[in-house]
Amino acid sequence: MPTYPRAPVEFVRGEGCRIWDAEGREYLDFFSGLSVHNAGHCHPRIVAAISEQAAAIAGMSNLFYSEPAMRLTELLVSSSLGGRAFLCNSGAEANECAIKLVRKHAHGRGIERPEIISLDFAFHGRTLAALSATPRLAREDLFGPLPQGFVSVPRDDADALRAAIGPNTAAVMIEPIQGEAGVHPIADEVLIAAREACDEAGALLVFDEIQTGMGRTGTLWASEWTPVKPDVMTAAKALGGGLPVGACVISPELGEGLTLGDHGSTFAGGPICARAAIEALEILSDPELLAASRERGEEIRAGLSDHPAVSDIRGRGLMLGIALSDGVDSREVAAAALASGLVVNAPNPETIRLLPPLVVTADEVQTGVATLRDALDGRG
Numbered sequence: 001m002p003t004y005p006r007a008p009v010e011f012v013r014g015e016g017c018r019i020w021d022a023e024g025r026e027y028l029d030f031f032s033g034l035s036v037h038n039a040g041h042c043h044p045r046i047v048a049a050i051s052e053q054a055a056a057i058a059g060m061s062n063l064f065y066s067e068p069a070m071r072l073t074e075l076l077v078s079s080s081l082g083g084r085a086f087l088c089n090s091g092a093e094a095n096e097c098a099i100k101l102v103r104k105h106a107h108g109r110g111i112e113r114p115e116i117i118s119l120d121f122a123f124h125g126r127t128l129a130a131l132s133a134t135p136r137l138a139r140e141d142l143f144g145p146l147p148q149g150f151v152s153v154p155r156d157d158a159d160a161l162r163a164a165i166g167p168n169t170a171a172v173m174i175e176p177i178q179g180e181a182g183v184h185p186i187a188d189e190v191l192i193a194a195r196e197a198c199d200e201a202g203a204l205l206v207f208d209e210i211q212t213g214m215g216r217t218g219t220l221w222a223s224e225w226t227p228v229k230p231d232v233m234t235a236a237k238a239l240g241g242g243l244p245v246g247a248c249v250i251s252p253e254l255g256e257g258l259t260l261g262d263h264g265s266t267f268a269g270g271p272i273c274a275r276a277a278i279e280a281l282e283i284l285s286d287p288e289l290l291a292a293s294r295e296r297g298e299e300i301r302a303g304l305s306d307h308p309a310v311s312d313i314r315g316r317g318l319m320l321g322i323a324l325s326d327g328v329d330s331r332e333v334a335a336a337a338l339a340s341g342l343v344v345n346a347p348n349p350e351t352i353r354l355l356p357p358l359v360v361t362a363d364e365v366q367t368g369v370a371t372l373r374d375a376l377d378g379r380g
């Protein structure tokens, strides 16, 4: 079905930050397959782990033990909230799990009709419940009747958020930096208001770190630099090292979370995907790599901020939204960059989103910045 606008290029090979199309032409990748290849394309450790596991066993369902899934869960939990995790196969599934979990938690507090609050312009995924928490795409006219119990509030208004949180609130769901909205960081005061009002109401704070996680913002998780800690965190995208892996992680205070019969998924935690994710987590937890990625982010900012077609640069680490001057169309800029061998993304007509692999070198940053500047020239 024609659900995607596709650029007329087929990529057939990748290595680090470089990819090649079917004609053998080389490109620099500043998109990472939508922040999936944070460790770079075809990282040798990930390739070796996948190959080894594929030749051993590809899985026997969740009705038996599987060491890779257990090891992944342990690594993931100890690197983040410290409680438990449910593994799944995508970001939307991770959020579905979080939604079921916070609703169950609310029912446990005697709330009959729990509400989940999300922010305007949020993106939490395409399945029906995740979509209902995604205000701009939750089209009742096309996909209704949508699941009930979802409300949204203005994105940058701490008071509106505080006022919306009440006795029926199960949870507030937030991306610390909204990615699909064009890289929009949520202000500290909004995060603090969410944390305080959730604590007062007994509600849970969910961080959707599907895009901000896995080193994307310069630390393994964005929650490391925000002023608050969530109760629930969802991860996916780069978690699988290029393969489909998602996870919903909870803090120790939430105990077991979902229990026998509450939830499940046939492929979740399968050993090939889990082995890839273990490698990705270990690679992207390296403090030296994270420090280098922060430096590369600063270099990109420094290299673009004075261009007349650039009005602002938002984001953190290597999750950058280049806001363009009035009248400059990001889709034309992205197409011009692609034609010159640089892959960037246009999440909306006003913004170029840069999500390079974290292993990008200083030389590759210089090349990418020069190519993007050429694509911007004459447009500001």
Ligand SMILES: *Cc1c(COP(=O)(O)O)cnc(C)c1O
Binding pocket: 090, 091, 092, 093, 095, 123, 124, 125, 126, 175, 179, 180, 208, 209, 210, 211, 212, 236, 237
């Ligand atoms: C991509 C994304 C999702 C959805 O993940 P899928 O794997 O596409 O289902 C959810 N939330 C955020 C913040 C995302 O960036």
